[in-house]
Amino acid sequence: MFGFGTEIGIDLGTASVLVYIKGKGIVLQEPSVVAIDKNTNQLLAVGEEARRMLGRTPGNIVAIRPLKDGVISDYEVTERMLRYFIHKTCGRRRFFKPKIIVCVPSGVTEVEKRAVIDATTEAGGGTTYLIEEPIAAAIGAGIDISKPDGNMIVDIGGGTADIAVISLGGIVVSESIKVAGDKFDEAIVRYMRKRHNLLIGERTAEDLKVNIGTAYPRSQILKMECRGRDLVSGLPKTITVTSEEMLEALEEPVTAIADAVHAVLEKTPPELAADISDRGIVMTGGGSLLHGLNQLIEKRTGIPTYIAEDAISCVAKGTGMSLESLHILEKSMISSKSFSRLR
Missing domain, CATH: 3.30.420.40 (ATPase, nucleotide binding domain)
Incomplete structure (x- = not known):
């Protein structure tokens, strides 16, 4: 080639x-x-x-x-x-x-x-x-950003969450916070250490996040086995973790993202805010796939919130x-x- x-x-x-x-x-x-x-x-x-x-x-x-x-x-x-x-x-x-x-x-x-x-x-x-x-996320999600209409994008990756209102091909209001997928993992590691005296690695935390992690109460409680090192005995240990515990573990980082979305909406010009209210908020990035995160933002803002198709590859x-x-x-x-x- x-x-x-x-x-x-x-x-x-x-x-x-x-x-x-x-x-x-x-x-x-x-x-x-x-x-x-x-x-x-x-x-x-x-x-x-x-x-x-x-x-x-x-x-x-x-x-x-x-x-x-x-x-x-x-x-x-x-x-x-x-x-x-x-x-x-x-x-x-x-x-x-x-x-x-x-x-x-x-x-x-x-x-x-x-x-x-x-x-x-x-x-x-x-x-x-x-x-x-x-x-990039808005273009990848199939939104025509060249028109004089307000579109709100919430892109949650591994390191940052970018929230922006876009119109006429440019960003009108934006906020970038260093709370995203990695911070979700760190919050799970901290929770397991504090609640269960169990030290787990990043990959185990990511598996918990993907399989039973949630930002909003689930209709059905899920369970998963988790292996790590017991901080009291120093020996390997296996425990069962529930999705309710993950909801508690992830409360701080997901609330920070919902707060940032709220802050951007407060700074949005009224005409564009009206457009967003009609069109809804579009979420992209791997972090947006955390179960219930779109429901949490929708409850917080009162605006319909959708996850883009193939969210991971939108950007x-x-x-x-x-x-x-x-x-x-x-x-x-x-x-x-x-x-x-x-x-």
Whole structure:
């Protein structure tokens, strides 16, 4: 594969990376985890293979998540991870560097934007554009954002929850909070430690969240076995956890997201607020799949709240599809060329 003029969109998420190639759709979905040998600085594994190593590596191997709260926390490792994914999807033999659009949370700083553009360019990208996650999510969810109508998007990923009101191709009001999927996992770990004196890992917490986690009372109580280390005896222990306990464990982070949605609605111009009341709120991202979160937001705001179809890949789809709408979106995007002019 020679990759003539390839155009790709990258959803560079805290939890996972999705790559969309124009004309092909989503071609890659991998966890954003990298395993490195500390002695030789050699890249051992990237993606799902590296994720399986989390918490299970010997002293000389470290499994790193190079993105934290939606932004780059380890520049060099992020660059190596991006290089691996670009080579995997576009091939190594390329006459032209691919045009790339990368999505970033709506609250990132100029320094954080520059870090993303530099890492993508160093990894083998050509002209690199940035697009804010709520705009990409809205496009991926099938919403026509070019019209003068108010649309509200709640995008909950691994590191950040982005809430935005969009009209005429741009963001009118937005809020980005660092409470999302990772904070749900942390809340479950804390709860299990405090309530059951049981120490569990991130992967176990994620399994509990996916299988029995809830943000709103379930009609039927679910149960699941959970294994960890007893903090009293120091020995392995298995207990049964219920969905009611998960409701209690997740109360703080889900309330923070509902509060942020409420705060954005308070700042929304009245005409757009009326549109949102008619159209409803659209939720995207993996975090939106937490059972009952849409019901909680609907109860809090009084506005119908829907989960987008294929919510996990909405941002990646929108990022790739926005390549076809650059003329509409250029006002709300920044490219590597504009950054080079600023230097």
